[in-house]
Amino acid sequence: MTAPPARRMRWLPGRWPADAAGRRNMALLVQLRWIAIAGQVATILFVHFAMDIRLPLPSMLVVPCIATAMNIGSLMVLRRRTDITHAELFLALLFDVFALTTQLYLSGGATNPFVSLYLVQVALGAVLLHRWSVWGIVAVSTLCTAMLAFVYRPLDLSETLEGHLFDLHIVGTWICITMIAVLLVLFMTRVTRNLQQREHYLAELRQQAVEEEHIVRMGLLASGAAHELGTPLAQLAVVLGDWRHMLEIKAHPALVEEVGEMEAAVKRCKTILTGILMSAGEARGEAPQVTNVRDFIDNIARDWRIANPGMPLRCDFGPHEYPRIIADPVIRQAVTNLLDNAREAGATYINMMVSRDSQWLHIAVRDNGRGFDAAMLADVGKPYRSSKGKQGGGLGLFLVVNVVRKLGGRVDASNGAEGGAMILLRLPLATLALEEANDDG
Template structure:
């Protein structure tokens, strides 16, 4: 006689607690199927080759109840929601009751398989809360107490009647082996489920902390953008006045410098406007409809501005173009990566755009010093930088978190030819325009 159970795995996208609870319920379902098979085999052997008379009707009725519990548990899993501690406790209590019923009709405590209560107690201690675990212990003790009250005795045929203790010891050995194997096989899987749950919870907490950090940085950036708007406008007016001043108009070198200053101020104003738009403070701004090729080309052209011609190489291997909705945050984080690459490798950076199925793949390469082993290990964490500047190391952190919201990812590596490469994987379905096919 045996008991509780498993089934396949649960959806990976479910929350950590729900995922662990569903896997544990699946584990109980599988174990219960093994119990049903073992009980049927035991009934067949005992009443067949061994020739021991047993009441098969109540034993088979208990097996039918276990099958019904499994069917109900499978229906519970198919609902797709979390499996609660109360539901796990309920099915384990049914298992204790079913085992007690079977033992009552097959010798009671004289049946060596009475030790299977221990397996249910151990599983309850691992899967359930402390209060529920003690409820399983109390239920098992109550079942043992009931078994001591007028159980149906086993009538042993002559070959076994002469040495009932020998038969009991052999049955106890089989029961011990059964408990040992099931504990090793299934308790280790339960422990793995719990470890996976703890790891997923830790990852969720880390992600929540990172997102909170991003929110605080966004508020800071939005406030700074508001404050920078006025001085930038003042600078723009002053530069315009200087450019029109007669005494300065005759000096070409000064006019060139003023033009560069004006371009720099305009770029700063564009950056500030982008920050405010990303923060939701730009009024009347509709999402910009463009194409993936135009989006990437604009990023490259912006990176080329103010740099020596030929230092930014763009390899367009994307293939068939697709209409997308341009996202300011995505444009900003990719632009940051290109700026960082230009900073460490002013003579050359390479931007390669390819397509891998439904994913857009953007690789940004440079000929700089590359990433250290520590940087690669800490990739995506805030303030992880080789530049040594206070507050540095946020570019890749923001890249990872923005891509995560789109369902994408990023990775970094060092190039064999020297330098580094940042690889961006962006699902086209997350940015494709409505009505378009990715």
Template sequence: MFSDLSQSPLSKNLQRLFLLRNIAIAAQCLTFALVYWTIDIVIPWTQMIAVVTLLALLNLLTWIRLHRNWPVSHLEFFLQLLIDVMALSTLLYFSGGSTNPFISFFLLPMTIAAATLPWRYTWIMAIITITCYTLLLFNYVPLPHDHNKHLIEFALHVSGMWLAFVLSTVIIAWFVVKMSSSIRERDQDLAKAREHALRNEQIIALGTLAAGAAHELGTPLSTMAVVAGELQQEYTQDAEFQNNIHILRDQIAHCKQTLTQLLAKAGQARAEHGSELPVDVFLNQILDKWKLIRPSVKFTYQCTGDLPAPKIMDNQLLSQSLLNLLNNAADASSECIEIKSHWDNNLELKLEIIDDGKGLSAEVMQRAGEAFFSTKAPGQGFGIGLFLANANIERFGGSVRLFNLEGGGACTQVVLPLIG
């Protein structure tokens, strides 16, 4: 395994270069063995073996370097390629120069540089490889000629050119395919980062508007409370009117209490994430609160898991997110909602909210979770409940998935991490 920084594009490219160099060293050793055992010619074996040994040593240092948490720079990668060019040039110098069939291997570092490095490094590499090729046209150690073996040498030369072309083609294709895969992964990561940034901006905007609305609603509610109190004192003889005023004052008091709690919880959320509760107690508290909010909704609840139950973060945002999902299921259901919860030894809670409605349309399946997208009638929904629920649950390390059931209806599946 390489270091944590091995996921960066340049680090991945250096890993691929390390593997390619290993292949090149193995191929050079195999070529030396074939030439030594099949062709009786005298070449500077000492110098050539020394070059391959030095290249193997440098690749060992590269392997050690890849296990360190050091970022790979464009300059470092360029120098790595330059080492390969110098090693190839030296080997070709001692083995016939430009007449060597493996002279086309100069295209490999050039192609890699063009695919991975900025244009200035690519042009520098182009100048260096052209210069090395040109020098090898005139300066090299010629291979000894034996007229009796001329036909064999020519056949081997042609075979060597074919082998060089095949290897160059395969290596270039492999590297370019890997590079394209890395580019696609980078584009996907950038798209996800942009999506998260956009969602965070929408959440901040919604939070700002909610805080402003909470402050602005305080004054009208106080005015309504005063007027309702005066009306209650003025018409003391009308029993029906007193009953209606009492209900109105209770609703106003509930609204004021909700706004007060909202502002208090918002301030609390900045300082702490919440306490910890056993998951069964946490779910029962949410369902008890939901009964008060939606007393007319019928539901069944099934809870399974080993006891004592593991704990979960008791956070107001998380609780409200689950309430939003329950409300969405209640709005879609026609008769009864089925709620199932299960936790296991993997410290993971799986919560399923199953409604008996019409199911999810293709548009809803595609756009569910988008901000301000709602299938409800105008004035009955703002299209932010599922959006905020999904965002908050993901923020706590969980996930939300919506899908249709074969027998009809839809299922909202929530997965949340637990605390041991």
């Protein structure tokens, strides 16, 4: 038996990847560092020129330049990679601690009111880092603060400011506390938003796991039922074959016709069971069918018309070149489910429209039935959500949504402007196309 080519699985567009947390946190540190660079330069220039406190300008301006180079390097890393390690976040915060220590050493040490900015680094570490790393930031910040109490370059005050050092310290403390409050609010707001997005993403993953577990149980039940029904159907086929050759039956044309209808019904039941087993991956000795999109859709429409005589079904194909694909039975069953749903919703005609673009194959099923109400549109793809009002309904669309999601696609539902409903399947050509599949395999 020929094994089917390997398929590429992917997340739905717009999903928030779990490994993006480190990258987003590093981006926040880069933004805060830009704020710190601007604040340092403005403060240094204001204090030196406006307040006439003589600072070592060349040495102090070197630190913002190094921080700028650090930010540019961090941005280049963020563009090339999708994740940032915990160690890299720790080193980035450690760099900010040493940069702050250097500036404080050059501007009065522990007597500088801006020494309280160490608390910002500790707060960032408490949110972003693991326990051992947080205590590392605490230890380094504490040691640096202690060192600055003994080793620092004193401020060179002008004669007019000599007697107002305490007043300057009070004003500086007020400015420092205001800066700490503003920075923490800005940062914590962004972190909270990131955490909310992550929780939403994890909630979706949990919901998807529950739905997939539900599908597994349904698949096992359907597979078991298919095996159990296979034997009695085979017996019925044998009995009907014997009846067809009985003289008593041959003598009555009406009975011959009824036996033929019964044989056709049994054959259809066996075809349905075969499809169930193939969808469950239990077919034996059959190679995957390779065809083109147009023939694949036409075959689905032909079989559905035979099973539903008198129900108009129209197929429209866009003016595109369609690739050869692997005709997966689960896709056939998904499209058939959509056609059955449209018929059961009271439609008097159904239109199936097929088109494509560079990445996606679009299969739309549109009808003139009752359409979806607002609550149904909000819960499309949820189990047991049905507009037909039947107990146990809604599983057909539920299975369609999950089959398409497994293939890396998506399902959109809407109501037509003149009534009726439309279901649009978007299937990735990278998953279906024979050429793409062979390349991946």
